[in-house]
């Protein structure tokens with residue numbers, strides 16, 4: 001087969017197909033599907049992924065593949081299929097789908113080098129190439145005209161490896177070890193034969209006769225105060241040998257994790273895990289939904305199911321939301337499975353991410369714990385996929401390809417015939433509805449493992465506080481409880497539900513609000529730098545002293561940022577030591593971890609933070625949880641706002657009293673009668689589910705219907721409106737089923753971002769088998785404008801971010 005079908009890295013819809021290239025002689029027995037290549041495309045050379053090979057092509061004047069970037073495919077056959085599926089499901093370009101599946105390092109054209117890993121003789125041409133060196137720039141391989149097949153074989157044999165020279169690269173990637181290459185009695189014989197003048201050599205030999213285990217070269221040299229030439233002499237006599245071991249940039253020190261063993265499961269855990277175990281045994285695919293209250297031992301179920309999978313020689317993917325990928329979480333998995341665990345999350349450097357990916361690719365680990373994109377881990381023998389906190393919105397990617405990790409997991413689960421386990425204390429309405437219909441298998445854990453009751457929740461009506469003359473953010477109840485908590489030497493967690501609130505500047509005289517000149521949104525006040533910043537385009541300006549509109553000096557800060565709460569709190573309870581955790585204090589790498597450690601070490605009494613404190617944290621000494629404004633999200637124009645409020649309140653309440661000390665929760669709100677707040681305080685998920693389903697049915701929202709959101713943006717307002725109108729018209733002429741509605745054109749909730757206007761339309765449908773094809777066809781009509789006139793059209797087949 002001399003033809004390769006290649007998806008090229010040219011993100012344009014007119015190019016969204018494979019192109020045929022001739023495979024030059026030198027690559028013929030090397031090139032495989034899933035490898036990256038460099039191909040000529042028009043006047044340029046671009047990167048591409050080989051999808052397949054063929055013996056014939058419909059075109060005759062084929063160009064040649066210019067270069068092959070990989071010697072081992074980066075995409076498995078399964079991932080090639082998955083990428084195509086992903087592109088079709090999300091209506092994105094193939095190239096974008098494949099890029100989303102691989103670490104950043106593999107997307108760019110990094111320089112490469114070959115490293116020799118062993119002293120074993122290599123084929124002649126390679127010996128000549130290395131010429132006694134350990135490292136050879138990859139270009140030399142190319143210009144030497146060496147058969148790639150030989151290199152590929154050397155890589156497979158573990159004699160050579162390829163590195164991508166990432167910026168953050170640690171220069172020394174391999175550690176050299178020395179070990180005996182003969183039986184001990186032969187070493188003893190050699191020892192006798194060695195002349196007494198070779199004193200150092202004898203010392204070394206004596207060492208290996210005593211302790212034949214391999215030892216790092218550096219350690220050895222230091223210990224015996226000798227040089228490399230002593231070792232080399234013994235290597236030449238074939239008494240010792242050199243082994244190189246790859247040292248990954250492992251961001252975690254595996255040895256530091258205390259090893260744990262499987263706990264004896266409670267009855268409820270036992271009941272939940274059994275059907276999963278059965279699927280694992282039978283190579284069967286089901287989707288399980290574990291609905292378990294916080295602290296009911298869901299994680300222990302995951303760990304034991306993974307144990308089964310590993311025992312069977314298979315691999316496991318565990319997805320956790322980015323913000324719960326805390327050191328505590330990592331410890332639980334590394335504690336059980338040690339260095340078989342790779343961790344993938346966005347705080348890692350590109351080099352670290354690539355190393356973790358490679359440990360998976362080279363089958364050195366069996367488990368990956370990671371955020372959304374870890375669902376693409378290149379395992380070939382998957383035995384389970386677990387999604388913890390499955391209701392989390394961060395599993396939905398809000399950028400092309402707009403996929404939901406749950407859908408990808410299920411797709412892979414089907415291919416691998418393995419179970420997919422979704423876990424949550426507050427499952428997404430969609431998931432619970434599927435479990436009710438029997439599409440997913442439901443398991444419920446209603447009790448905490450330690451049989452502790454869920455902490456009592458007190459709802460405080462902030463309107464009556466106001467009537468009683470308390471104008472602060474803290475109710476009298478919360479203030480008292482905080483003081484008592486601190487006096488007892490215990491700790492508290494305070495949640496400021498920041499979404500929907502921000503700190504903006506308003507003129508009290510004329511009501512003028514400072515907005516971003518490029519986006520249709522109020523600027524946010526940052527005290528540290530005394531600046532106003534736009535959170536969409538990062539525009540910034542100094543805080544004005546006079547109103548830009550009426551020149552009044554009565555310009556004031558409104559809203560409630562964490563910073564202001566922190567100040568108010570320290571005024572209210574001066575003896576309290578407060579730690580603040582929000583985007584500002586956790587921006588630096590490792591800051592998140594540091595704050596949590598400080599709190600765990602009791603260096604503070606109160607942890608004050610945004611949503612990011614609600615998840616997964618488990619501190620023994622926390623007995624009080626306060627929610628400052630439970631309803632701040634409720635009034636956002638998003639049909640999921642009640643669900644999000646319920647989820648957040650349940651999660652944060654679960655942080656109190658998880659251990660011996662009893663916990664309590666205070667929820668402050670202006671709408672205590674709202675069912676999401678009332679039912680969250682009673683931990684009544686089922687009742688909430690039923691109420692909320694009624695609302696969704698009444699207003700026709702998911703899970704009763706599906707949504708598709710099309711957003712158009714352009715610098716010219718009229719262009720945006722007209723384009724959206726045309727799309728809406730096109731959609732109406734394509735829809736087939738009764739009951740399908742198309743809403744719009746309407747301005748997007750934020751109508752202007754970075755000087756571009758945004759309009760949208762939404763399709764609500766129950767069944768439209770051809771919808772994807774229709775949308776595709778409709779927006780293709782604008783291809784020219786997209787290319788030449790900077791028009792943007794985005795399609796989201798499963799919109800979550802509606803505001």
Ligand SMILES: Nc1ncnc2c1ncn2[C@@H]1O[C@H](COP(=O)(O)OP(=O)(O)OP(=O)(O)O)[C@@H](O)[C@H]1O
Nearest residue numbers: 263264265266292294295296297298299300449616
């Ligand atoms: N079978 C068991 N016997 C004793 N202790 C257990 C058992 N299973 C879990 N635990 C312990 O109970 C606590 C809560 O368990 P775990 O964190 O797994 O619950 P979870 O449902 O994942 O909680 P959350 O949703 O709040 O994160 C942990 O300290 C865990 O070690």
Ligand SMILES: [Zn+2]
Nearest residue numbers: 516519534537
């Ligand atoms: Zn802006």
Ligand SMILES: [Zn+2]
Nearest residue numbers: 507510547550
């Ligand atoms: Zn004014």
